[in-house]
Amino acid sequence: MNYRHVYHAGNFADVVKHVVLALTIEHLKLKDTPFRIIDTHAGVGLYALNHGPAERTGEWRTGIGRLFGAEAAPLPAPVADLLAPYLDLIAAENADAPDGQITRYPGSPLIARRLMRRGDQLVVNELHADDRVRLAELFARDGQVKVLGLDGWIALKSLLPPKERRGLILIDPPFEEHNELIRLTEALKEAIRRFETGTYVIWYPIKDEKIIARFHRAIAESCARECLIAEVMLRTARHPEKLNGCGLVVVNPPWKLEAQLRVVLPHLAERLGQGEGAQSRLEWLVRH
Numbered sequence: 001m002n003y004r005h006v007y008h009a010g011n012f013a014d015v016v017k018h019v020v021l022a023l024t025i026e027h028l029k030l031k032d033t034p035f036r037i038i039d040t041h042a043g044v045g046l047y048a049l050n051h052g053p054a055e056r057t058g059e060w061r062t063g064i065g066r067l068f069g070a071e072a073a074p075l076p077a078p079v080a081d082l083l084a085p086y087l088d089l090i091a092a093e094n095a096d097a098p099d100g101q102i103t104r105y106p107g108s109p110l111i112a113r114r115l116m117r118r119g120d121q122l123v124v125n126e127l128h129a130d131d132r133v134r135l136a137e138l139f140a141r142d143g144q145v146k147v148l149g150l151d152g153w154i155a156l157k158s159l160l161p162p163k164e165r166r167g168l169i170l171i172d173p174p175f176e177e178h179n180e181l182i183r184l185t186e187a188l189k190e191a192i193r194r195f196e197t198g199t200y201v202i203w204y205p206i207k208d209e210k211i212i213a214r215f216h217r218a219i220a221e222s223c224a225r226e227c228l229i230a231e232v233m234l235r236t237a238r239h240p241e242k243l244n245g246c247g248l249v250v251v252n253p254p255w256k257l258e259a260q261l262r263v264v265l266p267h268l269a270e271r272l273g274q275g276e277g278a279q280s281r282l283e284w285l286v287r288h
Contacts, residue, residue: 005131009047010060010105012272013246015067016232017172017203018111019264020248020257022086024168024199025115027254034119036162037112038169040152042124044134045109046093049102060105064090066271070100079267082260089114108170109135113145121164123148125155153187161195169195172203181215189222192251196225200251206231208240212247219249220285227285228253230261232269236277249285258282 008014028035049060066072067083068090075083089111090102097103106114109124116122124139125148126132132149139145148155152173160169169191173180181204188200206212219227233245250257265280272278 005043005107006047007053007057008059009054009107010049010065010102011063012059012232012234013063013203013205013243014105014107015063015272016230016246016268017201017248018108019083019086019268020230020250020261021108021111021168021170021201022089022115023082023257023260023264024201024250024254025112026085027256028166028168028199029115029117031166033166034117034121034164035166035168036121036123036164037116037167038123038125038155038159038162039109039112039172040125040156040170041172041174042109042126042131042135043107044126044131045107045124045138047105047107049105054105060102062274063272064102064105069094069102076267078263082264085115086111108172109145110138112168112170113139113142116144118144120144121162122146123155123159125150125152125159127151153183156187156191157194160191160198162198165197167195168199168201170201170203175205181211182218185215185218185222188219188249188251192223192225197252199253200249202249202251204247204249205243206233206237206245206247207243209237211240216285223251223286225252225286226288227251228258228261229281229283229285230265231281232265232272233277233279233281234273235275247281 093104122145136147228250231247237244269280
């Protein structure tokens with residue numbers, strides 16, 4: 001495993017993924033009963049943006065830097081209200097940074113942990129040994145968090161169903177293998193068989209739109225539950241070797257999520273876009 005998310009922390013893809021994650025967790029909290037969040041490919045949980053790999057690549061400047069911080073334009077009221085749980089976390093992590101600067105960015109494990117309530121549980125899994133050590137240090141002595149070091153696909157099988165019977169499963173593999181989308185489709189089908197009422201949030205990169213269209217068809221044919229797709233394109237996908245956008249498949253989406261994303265996604269595409277053809281897409285793959 002060679003992929004290291006630290007080089008891409010806080011970029012446009014993180015923003016899109018974490019906005020959807022935060023909105024989904026907020027919906028889970030509307031019921032009093034506890035839930036479990038499972039992050040199958042977790043990373044390290046917290047990233048420095050002002051030094052090291054993230055500072056060198058600077059990808060965060062065209063990601064979270066366009067939504068938050070001294071150089072970001074104010075958000076319109078409806079969008080600001082919906083993004084508040086997510087952006088409040090960014091603000092808290094950077095409370096001691098000078099002049100509205102962004103020096104730290106929380107990954108999905110820390111975002112999930114900050115949004116959880118007392119009694120909810122978080123399982124974070126990371127195969128990379130060094131990253132797993134940092135993840136374990138971040139959550140040391142936290143009784144509501146369990147850190148594992150399994151292959152993400154093995155973790156997905158072994159952790160379902162959760163004993164709470166309520167939960168969110170975030171799947172964000174590194175996409176180092178050419179058949180990762182096929183493997184993802186097969187793993188999702190098996191996961192739903194084990195835990196059919198869970199909410200699954202699955203991130204995917206958009207390079208070649210023809211490959212993504214095949215992926216969507218495979219999901220639609222194999223998924224027995226409702227599936228919503230949410231995408232943000234940085235530009236028209238003329239060059240399939242580039243990361244032109246990203247998307248998420250949300251299985252069993254909360255009932256208000258579609259309406260919220262219809263407000264948020266177009267604004268994200270406008271803010272994060274990097275060329276002609278920047279746009280968002282929101283549609284149902286499977287609707288019952």
